[in-house]
Amino acid sequence: MSKILFKKQLSKDVYLMKLHAPLIAEERSAGQFIILQVDDDYGERIPLTIADANVDEGSVTIIFQVVGKSTHKLSLLNEGDNVPTLVGPLGKPTHIENFGTVVCVGGGIGVAPLHPIAQALKKAGNHVITIIGARTKELIILEDEMKSIADEFILCTDDGSYGRKALVTEPLKEICERNPKPNMVIAIGPPIMMKFCSETTRPYGVFTQVSLNTIMVDGTGMCGGCRVNVGNEVKFVCVDGPEFDGHKVDFDNMMARLNSYKEIEKELHTCYLESLIQSKESK
Amino acid sequence: MDHKTSEQLAEEAKQLIVEYISKIDDMKPKERTHIPAQEMPSQDPLERIHNLDEVALGYTVEQARIEAMRCLQCVKKTCVDDCPVKIDIPRFINHIAHSEFENAAAVIKEASLLPAICGRVCPQEVQCQQNCTVGKALKDVDKAVAIGRLERFIADWERATGKISIPEVKPETGKKVAVVGSGPAGLVVAADCKREGHHVTVFEAFHKLGGVLRYGIPEFRLPNNIIDKEIETLSAMGVEFKTNFVVGKTRKLMDLINKDGYNAVFIGTGAGLPLFMNIEGENLVGVFSANEYLTRANLMRAFEKGKADTPIYPSKNVAVLGGGNVAMDSARMAKRLGAENVYVVYRRTEVEMPARKEEVAHAKEEGIEFYFLQNAKRILGNEKGKVRAMECLRYELGEPDNSGRRRPVVISNSEFILEVDTVIVAIGNSSNPLISQTTPEINVNKWGNILVDETQKTSVDKIFAGGDIVLGAATVILAMGEGRRAAAAINKMLTEEIEKAKAALN
Ligand SMILES: Cc1cc2nc3c(=O)[nH]c(=O)nc-3n(C[C@H](O)[C@H](O)[C@H](O)COP(=O)(O)OP(=O)(O)OC[C@H]3O[C@@H](n4cnc5c(N)ncnc54)[C@H](O)[C@@H]3O)c2cc1C
Ligand code: SF4
Numbered sequence A: 001m002s003k004i005l006f007k008k009q010l011s012k013d014v015y016l017m018k019l020h021a022p023l024i025a026e027e028r029s030a031g032q033f034i035i036l037q038v039d040d041d042y043g044e045r046i047p048l049t050i051a052d053a054n055v056d057e058g059s060v061t062i063i064f065q066v067v068g069k070s071t072h073k074l075s076l077l078n079e080g081d082n083v084p085t086l087v088g089p090l091g092k093p094t095h096i097e098n099f100g101t102v103v104c105v106g107g108g109i110g111v112a113p114l115h116p117i118a119q120a121l122k123k124a125g126n127h128v129i130t131i132i133g134a135r136t137k138e139l140i141i142l143e144d145e146m147k148s149i150a151d152e153f154i155l156c157t158d159d160g161s162y163g164r165k166a167l168v169t170e171p172l173k174e175i176c177e178r179n180p181k182p183n184m185v186i187a188i189g190p191p192i193m194m195k196f197c198s199e200t201t202r203p204y205g206v207f208t209q210v211s212l213n214t215i216m217v218d219g220t221g222m223c224g225g226c227r228v229n230v231g232n233e234v235k236f237v238c239v240d241g242p243e244f245d246g247h248k249v250d251f252d253n254m255m256a257r258l259n260s261y262k263e264i265e266k267e268l269h270t271c272y273l274e275s276l277i278q279s280k281e282s283k
Numbered sequence B: 001m002d003h004k005t006s007e008q009l010a011e012e013a014k015q016l017i018v019e020y021i022s023k024i025d026d027m028k029p030k031e032r033t034h035i036p037a038q039e040m041p042s043q044d045p046l047e048r049i050h051n052l053d054e055v056a057l058g059y060t061v062e063q064a065r066i067e068a069m070r071c072l073q074c075v076k077k078t079c080v081d082d083c084p085v086k087i088d089i090p091r092f093i094n095h096i097a098h099s100e101f102e103n104a105a106a107v108i109k110e111a112s113l114l115p116a117i118c119g120r121v122c123p124q125e126v127q128c129q130q131n132c133t134v135g136k137a138l139k140d141v142d143k144a145v146a147i148g149r150l151e152r153f154i155a156d157w158e159r160a161t162g163k164i165s166i167p168e169v170k171p172e173t174g175k176k177v178a179v180v181g182s183g184p185a186g187l188v189v190a191a192d193c194k195r196e197g198h199h200v201t202v203f204e205a206f207h208k209l210g211g212v213l214r215y216g217i218p219e220f221r222l223p224n225n226i227i228d229k230e231i232e233t234l235s236a237m238g239v240e241f242k243t244n245f246v247v248g249k250t251r252k253l254m255d256l257i258n259k260d261g262y263n264a265v266f267i268g269t270g271a272g273l274p275l276f277m278n279i280e281g282e283n284l285v286g287v288f289s290a291n292e293y294l295t296r297a298n299l300m301r302a303f304e305k306g307k308a309d310t311p312i313y314p315s316k317n318v319a320v321l322g323g324g325n326v327a328m329d330s331a332r333m334a335k336r337l338g339a340e341n342v343y344v345v346y347r348r349t350e351v352e353m354p355a356r357k358e359e360v361a362h363a364k365e366e367g368i369e370f371y372f373l374q375n376a377k378r379i380l381g382n383e384k385g386k387v388r389a390m391e392c393l394r395y396e397l398g399e400p401d402n403s404g405r406r407r408p409v410v411i412s413n414s415e416f417i418l419e420v421d422t423v424i425v426a427i428g429n430s431s432n433p434l435i436s437q438t439t440p441e442i443n444v445n446k447w448g449n450i451l452v453d454e455t456q457k458t459s460v461d462k463i464f465a466g467g468d469i470v471l472g473a474a475t476v477i478l479a480m481g482e483g484r485r486a487a488a489a490i491n492k493m494l495t496e497e498i499e500k501a502k503a504a505l506n
């Protein structure tokens, strides 16, 4: 059980929460994630990357977007409430060293897991170029935090409502064309964005690391629900990842698998929303 | 299908028992072997495919006593020889025949800690019942004394009558034992070490306790309240449980010893890494490991649609690959979740199937279809990346292999297509790598199973291991047996430490 120490809404559907979890705060490294459940009996297991941690406070920070029933339920909890199930830190930590110049590309909510990695890379002495992007201005998160770490900072929105009007792949391509080209790219965001970032860097041969957010159940290697094709191998994201070489990941298969339950979930979510409306009306 | 209802079976037994009670102690063996073997009452197959309630309903008192009277009380107890934990079988059965159920329970508990569970899930036909004299005399293993059902009867009787006693716990020794994993191996270690007065903490990665008993074996075979009861007893003894705690991740295993002051650690983390076939199409949408499918349905309660937030894939035609208990459970669960056709595809024949016989029989009654001597070649998908069919190959049995079983050999050009939308892979598990990845000091074999000596001690002092993580995917009773052995070694080690410390003081 974990108490919610702090809650803040970052944008329309995006929330930040600090949860009391002293052991996880102590053990975690950049790149790792937790799994939580809003209900111990009937809740779904939601994997979320650890955005930050504070050992003195014994807290871990998560940032999540409301996308369905479970994340909606989570967003309804408030400071002082308890999250019944919280387990972690899971997955392998990001490998951090001084690579030289690293481009950190964050899309939408993906900026949250990117932040601690960018921070660690900066600390290790890298020249950090940050590109963050979102569909529209409201969906940009952690702008100041990312800016303060970055040696170069680029912000773009799809609709041009803020920063440069572009997809993140445009500035990424320009940077790859520089001489010398960057030593490495880290891209975290929606699967489609990670796919296109990987496609963008492939011709330049710049190693591109992506962080995959597949469907998960246990998060300890027991179910195989999180499996992806990487090169010619099948990998379990929860224990072999979550980070992989973007040039080797079969994104199309991964995206199809992410949509496995789309139809049922839509149905469930609609029922759930209807029941919410009804219960509001009856009050 | 001629399904006898439990009322019919109970009534028959009531009438029958009158005849035998008068001569209970002076029947000749011949006469005993003529006592009709008691059929296990079960839920009607047509009904039970729509619910998760237990299929086998348990003997009535009369049925149990009649079945117990079939036992010949052999001098050479082959049943005991074949029991992995050496329960004194004829002795407990004799108590049942004489209606002394409390005594029967005491006899079982001398050797086994989880009779309600083992009575339900042990593969008795290849253990205690395999060489039972009665079965031999009647030339049919199925006619052996139903030892497992009698064991279950006693455990259920104890629970129903509230006779379960909390085992006595010796005074606090001040020693601490960490148990990693709450499967049968871990639970048994917890009980045996707690009894000696040590402080015991069980660490479990999941939010619920019980290991495979909870997330793998479905309710229709092993109801959750039975696992709950065992855990309640352990809690009452003073065992501490920490769920949502992944040893190796939340805390390093060595830190439990070096920083948290545990004097011994038992690793019972189970098999839990699903194997796949490595065939084309295995990552298509609609292909699941049995572990995932069953965990969603059992642990995450996806069976209770509408209540559970965890979804389960809607299936019409399901192929299950494999022939063990896991395959049976997956097939029967798929049926209960609404699949119209469920096919078990197994590359050998029924004789070689490792599943418990009773489960196979129950699966057949429930309309599961068996495709023997066939195996998947590849899985075919549609334009959306979803399973649309499976291409299979036919096999025939060739020469015996190392295990003595005849090796299945593929028949060339025998490909055919099975129209399915879901494929559940239940071909086994390899060992969970979390501990060995994060604690490289512990020696493992090439399959990742932890290596132990005859006392279950690993290559590292104070660290013991047992159950599936040592044996590879095995059975509940073997896991339990290893747990008992490990606990005995831990208790011995800790007692010696205590005595040494005392001697040093004097
Ligand atoms: C579907 C299915 C049906 C089966 N049917 C039968 C049957 O009918 N009869 C039979 O005898 N056997 C059956 N088995 C096999 C039997 O269940 C296992 O052999 C037995 O449960 C093994 O016990 P264990 O204690 O070694 O491990 P498990 O029961 O696997 O328990 C291990 C526990 O450790 C936890 N864990 C793992 N890693 C960590 C970690 N790092 N930190 C903390 N906790 C951790 C896991 O979450 C799990 O709860 C079946 C298995 C399955 C999957
Ligand atoms: S072998 Fe069969 S008949 Fe003989 S004692 Fe054991 S259970 Fe009874």
Ligand code: FES
Pocket: A215, A216, A217, A218, A219, A220, A221, A222, A223, A224, A225, A226, A227, A236, A237, A238, A239
């Ligand atoms: S989430 Fe189950 S194996 Fe990765």
